[in-house]
């Protein structure tokens with residue numbers, strides 16, 4: 001019989017495998033209770049399919065592993081640093097590179113260099129570590145993302161866009177001297193892996209240039225953003241992803257980067273800037289907090305893995321398959337009527353816990369409860385991205401109540417197969433069919449910073 005469609009497949013084959021442990025329902029029920037219903041506190045050995053995060057969990061290529069063997073572990077001036085510097089210049093285009101141990105190391109340094117107490121930092125939705133470092137430096141984050149980003153059902157193709165009127169009014173209200181930079185993420189993690197368009201970014205550039213305000217890009221998932229631009233933005237279809245990504249960077253003054261995502265490495269990150277004075281100050285601070293300016297907390301082999309990973313990350317075939325796998329899972333859930341954030345994002349499928357569990361008010365942590373229930377059903381580990389992640393208002397101490405109450409099924413790159421995606425989808429469906437049995441939670445231990453990592457809960 002003639003096939004009615006032509007399937008696509010991943011542009012790689014598997015050379016090494018890592019066995020995973022299967023558990024019983026009873027074992028999982030005990031494990032999640034012992035973990036205080038927090039998937040961050042599970043042992044990875046008790047997890048079957050690990051969709052907690054795509055951070056540092058991707059599979060490296062044979063070329064990356066080969067690069068690990070030529071790590072130059074000199075304290076100063078490692079050859080792998082110079083390779084990384086060359087690759088960052090080629091793909092991101094910034095003049096100066098400061099390596100860091102991971103993304104938050106870069107966020108810490110740029111926040112210290114640029115933010116003064118009382119400053120305001122507008123951005124396209126908060127990210128947990130980014131905002132915390134801005135606050136620790138004395139700044140205040142102000143969300144200027146378009147309102148559609150807060151609506152899981154909105155089909156806007158660029159939900160990572162900045163609301164330009166809102167940005168102008170924030171600048172008018174505080175004055176440009178109080179705004180050290182605009183903090184832009186591509187893609188926007190907390191909105192569901194949603195992209196910003198080139199058109200919008202160009203306008204943000206125009207507005208900020210008029211006021212002499214910098215733009216610092218969070219380039220953590222830039223390759224995925226460039227892919228969505230290629231797929232969705234008029235006139236961009238013929239351009240390679242690498243070229244689109246370079247243009248995005250050229251519209252900004254610097255970036256922070258977690259190399260644990262796009263760059264297909266298990267650890268690493270960097271800060272990159274164009275301004276020699278900012279570079280000078282950052283290079284000075286990096287030796288205080290991270291390590292010498294030619295390793296910044298990474299081993300030589302890690303820098304080599306990151307450099308080679310970046311070269312692979314911007315290949316069109318790679319990114320099409322990567323995002324394609326996320327779409328495969330998302331479309332399956334969508335077909336079955338399960339509420340997810342639309343459009344489907346670049347690095348994961350985000351379940352809309354408010355719509356999934358309408359019987360649970362936000363005070364009893366529906367997304368946290370849903371992630372625990374999915375783990376108990378099948379051993380699939382997801383992550384809460386709702387009220388627990390949003391934490392408390394630093395001034396009033398009240399819980400922040402984000403509009404989005406989500407569970408993220410995050411897909412590591414090049415790790416799982418289509419069959420794994422089927423198992424995940426079927427588990428989510430099984431929980432959905434018995435959703436009124438999912439009980440809310442009470443928080444019994446709450447850490448002061450980034451509480452979601454270590455908080456503990458009891459079932460109500």
Ligand code: P71
Nearest residue numbers: 053055102103104127128129189218220258260
């Ligand atoms: C993710 C992570 C890892 C993470 C971080 C905090 C809470 C839960 C999970 C990290 C990011 C990110 C963006 C857009 C900066 C960082 C920090 N994401 N920007 O999604 O997504 O990078 O983890 O290397 O320090 O699971 P770092």
